[in-house]
Amino acid sequence: MKLAGCGLRGCRIWQKTPVTVLVTGAAGQIGYALVPMVARGLMLGPDQPVILHMLDILPNAEALNGVKMELVDAAFSLLKGVVATTDVVEACTGVNIAVMIGGFPRKEGMERKDVMSKNVSIYKAQASALEKYAAPNCKVLVVANPANTNAVILKEFAPSIPAKNITCLTRLDHNRALAQIAERLNVHVGDVKNVIIWGNHSSTQYPDVNHATVVTKDGEKQVRELVTDHQWLYGEFITAVQQRGAEIIKARKLSSALSAASSACDHMRDWVLGTSKGTWVSMGVYSDGSYGVPAGLIYSFPVTCDKGGWSILQGLKIDDFSRAKLDATATELVEEKSFAYSCLQ
Structure with missing residues (x-):
């Protein structure tokens, strides 16, 4: 100073x-x-x-x-x-x-x-x-x-x-997932937290609400408790987040610039200034092997930030459906990395 x-x-x-x-x-x-x-x-x-x-x-x-x-x-x-x-x-x-x-x-x-x-x-x-x-x-x-x-x-x-x-940047996908849940439940997006974007910023990304919660007048509740249509959560919700960019291009005839810029600010602000207690965000970071993801990939994980650093949140339970999704997007990233390195030859 x-x-x-x-x-x-x-x-x-x-x-x-x-x-x-x-x-x-x-x-x-x-x-x-x-x-x-x-x-x-x-x-x-x-x-x-x-x-x-x-x-x-x-x-x-x-x-x-x-x-x-x-x-x-x-x-x-x-x-x-x-x-x-x-x-x-x-x-x-x-x-x-x-x-x-x-x-x-x-x-x-x-x-x-x-x-x-x-x-x-x-x-x-x-x-x-x-x-x-x-x-x-x-x-x-x-x-x-x-x-x-x-x-x-x-x-x-x-x-x-x-x-x-x-x-x-996978914060844009993270914010889109928050918004989809908020619209579904007719609540303010600020009351929804702890969704996760796993993997690649592509159509294989996995928007996960298994650990997400919503603040209600009766206290904090699990998204899966409030959204009783699990078919929507396992299907349309995931697709909506994955394809939101294409939907915006179809509507605007241009890509999603405003929301991308805003989410870039969110990403850097939380990284530099820290995440709120009890809250995590999604960031594409170097894998250390957490959650069975191959080390050396840039992969989107749930992270917490403090004092200018980030840490992958550990200990979350991964069900069989999620495991398959995490593995599929990791496989795509391994293939992309291999192709990119071949372009350097």
């Missing part, structure tokens, strides 16, 4: 040292929605100054500069500086937090593996820049799809960044 004047005679306050946040793909839809949230304090707290580094590709340079102009015009009191650049070295220099949104988008007719092969080279270059120029102990959140496997590639080429500092 540093001492700063507050504008009143004799008044001095402690002001935190600015945190430098990198957002790649910042001129895109998600980036455009995310950067004002960061500048307003929704990611790191209402008293944390930030410096924004925004990176995009050369064809988007003019649009990126337009985003910078808007940030300046918004006069965010927490925003202490803005860098808008197409130079990956300039973008990565000194960053404390990196939100990796930029990547090759999936286009009509493309298979998931086609996108993966394109993104391997992109993440190799960006990881190398983070490795050389980012601040020590930089925290990384990968948003661009395939997020889990992009994060694995990033770690491969940024070996000095601790494995526990590289994560991927």
Whole structure:
């Protein structure tokens, strides 16, 4: 922290040292929605100054500069500086937090593996820049799809960044699961907690409510006690969460940018500031073998966060239905990782 004047005679306050946040793909839809949230304090707290580094590709340079102009015009009191650049070295220099949104988008007719092969080279270059120029102990959140496997590639080429500092976004799926339960029970989404997204940010992900609860006027109750239609929980609910992104694209003709940006803020805020007591969230993190998931995968687990770190929640009972779902999404991630590494040859 540093001492700063507050504008009143004799008044001095402690002001935190600015945190430098990198957002790649910042001129895109998600980036455009995310950067004002960061500048307003929704990611790191209402008293944390930030410096924004925004990176995009050369064809988007003019649009990126337009985003910078808007940030300046918004006069965010927490925003202490803005860098808008197409130079990956300039973008990565000194960053404390990196939100990796930029990547090759999936286009009509493309298979998931086609996108993966394109993104391997992109993440190799960006990881190398983070490795050389980012601040020590930089925290990384990968948003661009395939997020889990992009994060694995990033770690491969940024070996000095601790494995526990590289994560991927499954908080959007987590929030979607909370919302589906809230709508089903006609309760406020803030009263629903402890859903879990297991595995890959793909159609094999497993939204699990076996341990989820709802705050009611009669106390906290299990979701499975309140939702008596177990056929819905085992079927339509899971599919609705898995396919929500496609549903939004069909409605908007564009991908889900606002909710993705908001969930990226949620992910980083809980990681840095901590989760509430008795509550866990879903994060794509490095597997240590917990719950029988192969070590070395970036896999979504239930985690708790404290003092800038995360821990996989242990000891949850996994029934046979869930076991099969956990294994299926792990198998897909093993195959994706193998394919991604073959692209590096």
